Amino acid sequence: MKTGIKIALSLALLSTLSFGGEQFAMSDADRAMYAEMLENNPADLMVANGEELLAEYCGGDEGIAAFLNQSEDSLPAYLAGFPRYLPEFKQVVGIDQVLQGLMSKNGHKPFKLKSSDMFDMSSYVKSLANGEKSNIDVNANPQMKEAYALGKKTYMTKRGGRGLSCNSCHSDAVIGSVLRTQPLPDLSAKGVAVAATWPAYRMTKSSLRTLQRRFQGCMKNALLKVIPIGSPEMVALEVYLTSEAKGAEIAVPGLKR
Ligand code: HEC
Incomplete structure (x- = not known):
């Protein structure tokens, strides 16, 4: 009951966010285009x-x-x-x-x-790794352990004007709910193992993007200060989400809304 109220509240907060040019869910026309692009990824x-x-x-x-x-x-x-x-x-x-x-x-x-x-x-x-299973080893050495810990921390830490973390929108509690008509994707191994499908073509951006570039998109949309690609925090975030996708078959370039 208590968590129910908390989730409802945080979703109410989320629905007040403007999601830039991304506030529209896939229309039927988009869906048809998506199906076509799956055959022939630009x-x-x-x-x-x-x-x-x-x-x-x-x-x-x-x-x-x-x-x-x-x-x-x-x-x-x-x-x-x-x-x-x-x-x-x-x-x-x-x-x-x-x-x-x-x-x-x-x-x-x-x-x-x-x-x-x-x-x-x-x-x-x-x-070149397509068809291989994602096999990141976050316990391989102290540096990887540290990167995993930093990635998890970066993922969980609330920042920005709205006090949101990555986890605010991508935790088990809110996955599948809808933010401004946009379903919130599950980034964990239990859902689609997202990290194995990036880099990907983003239809809304008409371009090929990397995972770290995608993180920046979410940071911008959610009013979190944008962290530079290649910085320790960004690489650590990639380590964290890639470890969530461990064992998933790599299939790139992915195709995203
Ligand atoms: C305000 C809510 C919100 C926050 C905060 C947020 N995201 Fe997102 N994220 C979304 C939504 C909504 C989508 C799906 C957008 C779409 O389909 O176009 C998404 C998509 C993604 C994707 C692509 C998923 C896929 O299917 O490939 C990744 C990766 C991602 N977010 C990572 C992050 C990270 C890392 C952070 C923290 C820096 C973060 N997000 C913070 C709402 C959020």
Whole structure:
């Protein structure tokens, strides 16, 4: 009873939030478009661009495998375990940061983490792990343990003008409820293992986006200060949500509203 009231109250609060350009649920027309795009994801083109960029700047699949001390055979399962702690970087890094390191090793100016070229290239690299089970190990070393803890904390901490956390909208208690006609998605392994489906094409943005870019969208919408892509908190959030998706089959690029 008590929790019932709490949930009703927090939903009342949520429904006062303006969700930018995103206040509309999928219409029938959108749904038809979605079905069509499932057959032919527009992001496939962007991923193909990413493959070309990888060849040009990083020596292709072979180049990234060598940089990560993997064979081309072991590479897919290894990629399915990111973010990882890499001693060469002295921190827990995402695939995009690995690619920055490889680009600069090859004498190129690295793409910015928030650039569409980096989204394309890192999406291609993650797609090499398609069909593998997400296998992040948050107990692999103290750095990963720390990242998991920081990610969980970032996820749970209430911030911003409305005092909302990620968990306010994505906890078991509110999943499936509707915020301004938008159903609140379950980010945990019990629901759809969301992290295994990013990077994804966002129909409302007509572009290919990474998971960290998606976090920024939620931060902006919910009036939480936007944290930069690649910062320790962002990588940690990715670690936390990827661990929720552990065991799920990787399938990118995903397709989202
Ligand atoms: C005010 C409520 C609210 C808050 C706070 C919020 N989100 Fe969201 N989030 C949503 C809604 C609604 C959607 C679905 C939007 C859509 O379908 O277009 C969503 C979608 C997502 C998705 C994509 C899910 C998918 O299906 O792939 C991720 C990932 C996500 N949120 C992560 C976060 C993180 C991390 C935070 C904290 C920084 C956060 N969200 C905070 C409401 C919220």
